[in-house]
Amino acid sequence: MMLAKVVGHVVATQKCDELRGSNLLLISKLDDDLQPIKDHTWAAIDNVGAGMHDIVLVEEYLALNKDRYKAMSVIAIVEQVFRDR
Amino acid sequence: MMLAKVVGHVVATQKCDELRGSNLLLISKLDDDLQPIKDHTWAAIDNVGAGMHDIVLVEEYLALNKDRYKAMSVIAIVEQVFRDR
Amino acid sequence: MMLAKVVGHVVATQKCDELRGSNLLLISKLDDDLQPIKDHTWAAIDNVGAGMHDIVLVEEYLALNKDRYKAMSVIAIVEQVFRDR
Amino acid sequence: MMLAKVVGHVVATQKCDELRGSNLLLISKLDDDLQPIKDHTWAAIDNVGAGMHDIVLVEEYLALNKDRYKAMSVIAIVEQVFRDR
Amino acid sequence: MMLAKVVGHVVATQKCDELRGSNLLLISKLDDDLQPIKDHTWAAIDNVGAGMHDIVLVEEYLALNKDRYKAMSVIAIVEQVFRDR
Numbered sequence: 001m002m003l004a005k006v007v008g009h010v011v012a013t014q015k016c017d018e019l020r021g022s023n024l025l026l027i028s029k030l031d032d033d034l035q036p037i038k039d040h041t042w043a044a045i046d047n048v049g050a051g052m053h054d055i056v057l058v059e060e061y062l063a064l065n066k067d068r069y070k071a072m073s074v075i076a077i078v079e080q081v082f083r084d085r
Numbered sequence: 086m087m088l089a090k091v092v093g094h095v096v097a098t099q100k101c102d103e104l105r106g107s108n109l110l111l112i113s114k115l116d117d118d119l120q121p122i123k124d125h126t127w128a129a130i131d132n133v134g135a136g137m138h139d140i141v142l143v144e145e146y147l148a149l150n151k152d153r154y155k156a157m158s159v160i161a162i163v164e165q166v167f168r169d170r
Numbered sequence: 171m172m173l174a175k176v177v178g179h180v181v182a183t184q185k186c187d188e189l190r191g192s193n194l195l196l197i198s199k200l201d202d203d204l205q206p207i208k209d210h211t212w213a214a215i216d217n218v219g220a221g222m223h224d225i226v227l228v229e230e231y232l233a234l235n236k237d238r239y240k241a242m243s244v245i246a247i248v249e250q251v252f253r254d255r
Numbered sequence: 256m257m258l259a260k261v262v263g264h265v266v267a268t269q270k271c272d273e274l275r276g277s278n279l280l281l282i283s284k285l286d287d288d289l290q291p292i293k294d295h296t297w298a299a300i301d302n303v304g305a306g307m308h309d310i311v312l313v314e315e316y317l318a319l320n321k322d323r324y325k326a327m328s329v330i331a332i333v334e335q336v337f338r339d340r
Numbered sequence: 341m342m343l344a345k346v347v348g349h350v351v352a353t354q355k356c357d358e359l360r361g362s363n364l365l366l367i368s369k370l371d372d373d374l375q376p377i378k379d380h381t382w383a384a385i386d387n388v389g390a391g392m393h394d395i396v397l398v399e400e401y402l403a404l405n406k407d408r409y410k411a412m413s414v415i416a417i418v419e420q421v422f423r424d425r
Contacts, residue, residue: 042086077267
């Protein structure tokens with residue numbers, strides 16, 4: 001799962017059915033100092049009520065619990081990262 | 086989901102059945118200033134009626150609603166990107 | 171789907187059952203000037219009768235129509251690429 | 256499967272159901288000298304009881320044996336790596 | 341499918357059930373001169389009886405023919421690579 005930070009959000013009115021009702025966050029992958037990596041940004045469906053600047057885990061996940069469709073999603077809010085150097 | 090821009094389209098007569106009837110767009114991944122990244126270009130099936138220069142979300146999606154086949158597809162047209170720096 | 175060029179082929183006698191009878195092409199990803207990118211080369215199953223130097227679309231696809239196995243495959247031959255700069 | 260080293264762990268209270276009860280490790284991809292590559296770090300579900308500094312194999316795996324959901328997971332602890340140069 | 345070379349193997353006693361009985365090879369992706377690319381090395385399940393220094397094709401494949409689990413696997417031994425420059 002990608003360790004990422006919520007850096008914004010995206011507004012999209014015209015979209016496929018599986019995305020309707022979803023909150024679309026903008027997330028940036030974090031480097032080993034937990035800073036966003038430039039130009040490593042994606043849109044992800046929020047599944048956990050994540051807020052701006054939260055550190056999150058991002059992975060493919062079932063959109064709206066529909067079995068046949070998966071999309072990049074925020075699946076956990078990270079409280080602490082323990083890293084040995 | 087990849088944040089990308091529609092930069093062109095592709096014509097392909099000879100193709101697998103799952104692609105028949107699909108509109109094939111050329112999309113380039115965007116950097117954090119929403120500019121296309123050089124040489125980060127793919128072809129994607131249009132699912133939402135996207136037009137030239139639209140900012141879009143791109144993800145694997147079921148081609149022509151066939152359960153057994155997924156391909157890179159445009160699944161949303163982005164109206165606004167809010168990003169905190 | 172990756173925009174690629176057929177640059178050769180591969181001979182493999184010893185292979186898993188799902189690949190038997192398949193034509194294995196060597197394909198290189200194209201840059202924005204439609205030139206092959208060095209060291210971005212893969213092997214792909216031919217599904218559309220592609221020939222040497224053809225520009226093609228490459229994506230995961232069902233090998234030999236077996237539901238349980240997917241592999242990188244050539245799924246379309248590209249006749250024209252329209253790109254706005 | 257990615258050859259990686261366990262370099263820490265992640266605490267996440269708010270998460271999707273499929274992750275509940277999982278131990279979330281921080282893993283870094285290894286280079287050819289078996290040293291962690293900077294900024295190539297992900298979170299992965301522990302399936303084998305891996306400990307800090309273990310060399311492990313990481314791959315998509317079924318979270319909590321649920322058929323419908325896969326996430327990046329530690330699936331083996333590596334005891335020895337034999338490499339010919 | 342990735343064109344790769346077998347450069348070693350991995351010993352792992354503690355592993356998930358799907359990997360039991362599998363031979364775990366160390367493979368490095370090849371560049372366009374068929375030389376291993378530094379730090380582009382993975383572990384892969386052997387499905388075809390590949391040996392040290394063999395050039396092989398690597399792709400996600402069903403581990404031990406179990407429908408629900410796929411892992412990076414060696415699925416063909418390459419005898420010849422024909423490449424036009």
